[in-house]
Amino acid sequence: MNREAITNAKRVVIKIGSSSLTGSAGSELDPHAVQKIVDLAFSLKKRGAEVVVVSSGAIAAGLSPLGLKVRPKDLATQQAAASVGQGLLIAQYSEKFKAHGVISSQVLLTTEDVVRRSHYANAQQTLTKLLSLGVVPVINENDTVGTQEIRFGDNDRLAALVALLIHADLLVLVSDIDALYDAPPSQAGAQPIRYVANMSDIESITLGGAGSAGVGSGGMVTKVEAARIATSAGIPMLLTSLHESGHAVDGEEVGTFFEAHTSKANSRLLWLAHASTPRGRLILDDGAVTAILERGVSLLPAGVTAVEGDFISGDTVELASKAGKVIARGLVAFDSEEIPQMLGRSTKELAASLGAEYERELVHRDDLVLL
Known part of the structure; x- marks a missing residue:
């Protein structure tokens, strides 16, 4: 399997989920996990790539300070947790990127913000300028004021759409599951799938739900959908765990690599198809x-x-x-x-x-x- 698209990528979007960023109980931000994702981004920058990080975790990071043990089900408490957690999340990123001599920025988006033509162009222009200045934008959905995004949205899809927006060369999804499996990973005999040439090849696979800590909104279904969006726009995707992410972006045979389509669909129309309500x-x-x-x-x-x-x-x-x-x-x-x-x-x-x-x-x- 040829993974040169990974090692040759000059513009990379990395997405990390809530369950990978929080403790085992999923109720507080794990600074070691943030450090690992920052180190991963820095390693890509050192080899000449521009990097965008799409980070979940705002709601999860706000749980412990508010004395909450589990992710709340009502929208108002989710928004309150996001408001508290977003500041904690971006502070961690800023501190750890600064230690590498890298400037990071916070960008809060809702999918509706960028589906309109003028908004799409503005978001694209802002992110492109930040990258040209050497900044690592850290993007999250605006969960504090979002409504449908919190209830139905997920950052796997957002990451794929951001990859389209900035014409990325590679999308990396960092999960608490190290690869796509041919059956639920907990099932005896389940085997990892290292390469997906075409999305139709995996239509028969049973996909799992949300992350193990129960704090995320996604799951393997949303990761496969992100792969579908990205690859249809000519952008390959790599699915890996935080532990193996460094080896994965170095082109080693870990994680799952989704091959990009050779013919690229119009990115703004893909936004319209997948992001708009x-x-x-x-x-x-x-x-x-x-x-x-x-x-x-x-x-x-x-x-x-x-x-x-x-x-x-x-x-x-x-x-x-x-x-x-x-x-x-x-x-x-x-x-x-x-x-x-x-x-x-x-x-x-x-x-x-x-x-x-x-x-x-x-x-x-x-x-x-x-x-």
């Missing part, structure tokens, strides 16, 4: 469905028969057939309350009756991704 739905007639699926055109008001949901211009909406099958996702150009008067009408007719600003697409083809 649909706020509504547009129901299309048969002609519009065919045109979008077969000709890759924009969606015009004439091809829409109904609108569902409450959204504003720039939000993500689903495009569905009359039977309810979702065929695409896109960024809508009008508010939901504006659209009913536009349904089934041509853009020229709309411009004549409502004004020139209505002579445009509901969803431009550049802001549309097929599902």
Whole structure:
């Protein structure tokens, strides 16, 4: 197996999960674990790579100071723990990177922050500038104010999307499990899979749940999904444990290496497909469905028969057939309350009756991704 893509990578995203960053009980931050991930990042920088760290652990780090023994289930307490823990987490990173003579920075993101075109460009520009200055950005989801991100989000997916955002050469997921296995690792006879050439090769594997300490939101399912996102954009992924991470990034036969696709999908459209939360739905007639699926055109008001949901211009909406099958996702150009008067009408007719600003697409083809 050729792992030159690992050792040749010049821009690397490293993600570490909550269960790897906290003590065995999962209720406090482990400074030795933070030190290991900082040392890993520094080793990559010494060989000339730019590094971004996507770090879980804010909620977990806030548990012990608040006297909590387990990860809370209610959103308000999760947010409170994240608020306390995020400062502790970034302080550890700053101190340990400084000892190596490296400046680190804190970047808090929600996936919705960067799905819109202007926000996406701003996040990309900021991270690119930080890397050019030699800084190691430490990224986490903004769990203090996030809502759906805490309940359904995970930093495995966020790491994959950050890798797309900065056009990384390699994504490294550091977990408390050292590799992908052909069965749950606790099961007798389970064997590690060292190389995945195509995601379809592992469709039959039974994947495990959250980390062993019970403080994370992910699991092997989210790691495989992260691999699917990254590899489809031409970015290989390495799954390894904290203990073996140094050997893994040196190209040794440890962990699991996911080969990248040779043809790269558009990174912003992958963001749209995987990161955005649909706020509504547009129901299309048969002609519009065919045109979008077969000709890759924009969606015009004439091809829409109904609108569902409450959204504003720039939000993500689903495009569905009359039977309810979702065929695409896109960024809508009008508010939901504006659209009913536009349904089934041509853009020229709309411009004549409502004004020139209505002579445009509901969803431009550049802001549309097929599902």
